[in-house]
Amino acid sequence: MQIYLPIAEVSVNIFLLLGLGGIVGVLSGMFGVGGGFLMTPLLFFIGIPPAVAVATEANQIVASSFSGVLAHFRRKTVDFKMGTVLLIGGLTGAAVGVVIFNYLKAQGQVDLLVKLCYVVFLGVIGSLMFVESLNALRKSRKNATVTTTRRQRGWMQALPFKTRFRTSGLYISVLPPLVVGLFVGILSAIMGVGGGFIMVPAMIYLLGMPTKVVVGTSLFQIIFVTGFTTLLHATTNYTVDMALAVLLLVGGVIGAQIGTQIGTRLRAEQLRILLAMMVLAVCFKLALDLLIEPSELYSLGAAGGH
Amino acid sequence: MRILALILCMIPLFASGEEIVLGMSQDEVAITATFDGSNILVFGAIKRESAIPEGELGVIVTIAGPSEPVAVHRKERRFGIWVNTDTVEVDAAPSFYAIATSAPLDRILKDTEDLRHQISIERAIRSVGAPMTITDANAFSDAVIRIRKSQDLYKRSENSVLVDQETLFRTSVDMPANLTEGDYYTRIFLTRDGQVTSELETTIDVKKVGLERFLYNLSRQQPFIYGLLSLAIAILAGWLASSFFRMIRGT
Numbered sequence: 001m002q003i004y005l006p007i008a009e010v011s012v013n014i015f016l017l018l019g020l021g022g023i024v025g026v027l028s029g030m031f032g033v034g035g036g037f038l039m040t041p042l043l044f045f046i047g048i049p050p051a052v053a054v055a056t057e058a059n060q061i062v063a064s065s066f067s068g069v070l071a072h073f074r075r076k077t078v079d080f081k082m083g084t085v086l087l088i089g090g091l092t093g094a095a096v097g098v099v100i101f102n103y104l105k106a107q108g109q110v111d112l113l114v115k116l117c118y119v120v121f122l123g124v125i126g127s128l129m130f131v132e133s134l135n136a137l138r139k140s141r142k143n144a145t146v147t148t149t150r151r152q153r154g155w156m157q158a159l160p161f162k163t164r165f166r167t168s169g170l171y172i173s174v175l176p177p178l179v180v181g182l183f184v185g186i187l188s189a190i191m192g193v194g195g196g197f198i199m200v201p202a203m204i205y206l207l208g209m210p211t212k213v214v215v216g217t218s219l220f221q222i223i224f225v226t227g228f229t230t231l232l233h234a235t236t237n238y239t240v241d242m243a244l245a246v247l248l249l250v251g252g253v254i255g256a257q258i259g260t261q262i263g264t265r266l267r268a269e270q271l272r273i274l275l276a277m278m279v280l281a282v283c284f285k286l287a288l289d290l291l292i293e294p295s296e297l298y299s300l301g302a303a304g305g306h
Numbered sequence: 307m308r309i310l311a312l313i314l315c316m317i318p319l320f321a322s323g324e325e326i327v328l329g330m331s332q333d334e335v336a337i338t339a340t341f342d343g344s345n346i347l348v349f350g351a352i353k354r355e356s357a358i359p360e361g362e363l364g365v366i367v368t369i370a371g372p373s374e375p376v377a378v379h380r381k382e383r384r385f386g387i388w389v390n391t392d393t394v395e396v397d398a399a400p401s402f403y404a405i406a407t408s409a410p411l412d413r414i415l416k417d418t419e420d421l422r423h424q425i426s427i428e429r430a431i432r433s434v435g436a437p438m439t440i441t442d443a444n445a446f447s448d449a450v451i452r453i454r455k456s457q458d459l460y461k462r463s464e465n466s467v468l469v470d471q472e473t474l475f476r477t478s479v480d481m482p483a484n485l486t487e488g489d490y491y492t493r494i495f496l497t498r499d500g501q502v503t504s505e506l507e508t509t510i511d512v513k514k515v516g517l518e519r520f521l522y523n524l525s526r527q528q529p530f531i532y533g534l535l536s537l538a539i540a541i542l543a544g545w546l547a548s549s550f551f552r553m554i555r556g557t
C-alpha cells in the first residue's frame with residue numbers, strides 16, 4: 001500500500017516505512033542511541049530527499065527516545081542531573097553546529113563533509129568500543145568474579161566545580177560533561193543525528209558512568225536536542241514531513257519498547273559489542289560508497305546552494 | 307482518479323487547413339494520501355474543411371511538469387575518495403516530461419522544428435550558463451535526462467499514439483507516483499512531413515488535496531505551529547506506546 005508524503009513529495013510503501021521504523025526502534029531501545037545514524041541513510045536509500053530525511057528523522061527520534069526513556073524513568077536509571085548538564089552543553093553545541101553547517105553549505109561541500117564525519121567517528125568509536133568490550137567479555141569469562149575497577153582520571157579529578165551525581169555514583173567536575181555535551185551537540189547538528197552513538201561511549205569511557213544509567217540518561221538528553229533540531233528545521237527549511245514522521249514513529253515507538261526489554265536481558269558487555277559491530281557495519285558501508293567508483297557519477301541537487 | 311471530466315479546448319494556433327480537437331480523460335490530478343500515480347488519456351480528432359493534405363501525418367503529445375533550475379554535480383576521484391568536483395546549473399529542467407508520438411520522432415519531426423518548438427526531451431531542457439572551466443556542459447544536461455529517465459520522470463514512448471484514418475488519435479500517459487505539484491503543460495502537435503502544421507496547448511492541474519493540502523499549507527504558513535504539532539505527536543506516540551506496553555506486561 002502506497003502513501004504520498006506531502007512534504008517529501010514522493011510516494012512510498014507504508015509497510016516499508018513501518019518496518020524501518022520498527023527495526024531502528026528496537027536498536028534505539030536496546031542501546032540508547034536515537035538510531036538516526038542508521039535511519040537517515042536508509043531514508044536516502046528509499047528515495048526520500050536528504051533534507052526531508054534529516055529533519056523528519058529528528059522528529060522521529062523524539063518519539064522513540066521518549067518512549068524509551070519512560071521505561072528508564074520507572075527503573076530509575078536516568079541521571080537527571082547529569083542529563084541536564086549534558087543538555088546545556090548539547091543545546092549550545094547544536095546552535096554552534098547549525099552555524100558551521102550553514103557555512104559549509106555555502107562552500108558546497110557539505111555532503112562530503114557529513115559523510116567523512118560519519119566514517120571517521122563511526123570508525124573510531126566502533127573500533128574502540130569493539131576492542132574494549134571484547135577484552136571485558138574475555139576477562140569476565142576467565143574469572144567469574146569481575147572486579148571492574150574504573151581507571152583513575154587524574155586530571156579530571158583536579159578540575160573545579162565538582163558536584164555529586166548520585167544516580168551515576170560519581171563525584172566529578174561539571175566541566176567534562178559540559179564539554180562532552182557541547183561536542184556531541186555540534187556533531188549532531190552537522191551530521192543530522194541525535195548523537196547517541198557518540199554520547200553513549202563518551203559517557204562510559206570519558207565520564208565513567210555505569211552502563212545501566214548511560215542509556216536512560218542519553219535518551220533523556222537526546223529528546224531535547226532532537227526536539228530543538230526538529231523545530232529549527234520546521235521553521236527554517238520547511239522539511240519536516242509529518243506523515244513520514246508518524247509512520248516511522250509508529251514503528252519506532254513499538255520497536256523501542258521491545259528493544260528496551262531485550263536490552264535489560266543482555267549483559268552490558270554483550271550490548272556494547274553488538275552496538276560496536278553495528279556502528280562498524282554502517283561505517284564500512286559509508287566508506288565503501290566513498291571509495292568505490294559510483295555507477296552514476298552525476299547527481300542532481302536543488303540549485304542556488306539550497 | 308477516473309472522473310471523466312471531459313474538456314474540449316479548441317485554440318488553434320496555426321491556420322493550416324488542419325486543426326486539432328482535443329479531449330482528455332481529466333484536466334486535473336488530485337494528489338491524495340493514497341496517490342500512487344495516474345493515467346491520463348489524451349484523445350482527439352483532426353478537423354479539416356478540405357481534402358486530406360499530402361505528406362506523412364505525425365501526432366506528438368507532450369506533457370511537461372513545472373520547470374525548475376537544477377544543480378548537477380559530477381564526482382571525481384580526489385585523494386582516493388569520490389567527491390563532487392564540478393557543478394553545472396541547468397537553468398530550467400521540467401520536473402516531469404513525457405512525450406508520446408505516432409511514429410519514430412526523427413521521422414515525423416525535423417530537427418529545426420524540434421528546435422523551434424522544443425519538443426524532444428533534450429530540447430525541453432535549457433542550459434546556458436556553464437562555467438568556463440567546464441568543457442563538456444552537454445554531459446551535465448544528459449545526466450539530468452538519464453537520472454530522471456531512471457526515475458520514470460522523463461519518458462519517450464514512440465509509436466504510442468494511435469492514429470485512425472488520419473483523423474482520430476489517442477494515447478495514454480502514465481503519471482508516476484512521485485509527482486510534484488503544479489501546472490502540467492500539455493501540448494499536441496500535428497506534423498506533415500516533419501513540419502509542424504498545427505499545435506494545441508492546455509494544462510493539467512496537479513495539486514494536493516485534503517490532508518496533504520492541509521499539512522503542506524500548515525508547514526509553509528505556520529511553520530512554528532507545524533513544528534510544535536510534530537513534536538506533540540511524537541511525544542504522545544512515545545507515551546502511548548510506553549503505557550500500552552506497560553499495560554500488556556501488567557496483566
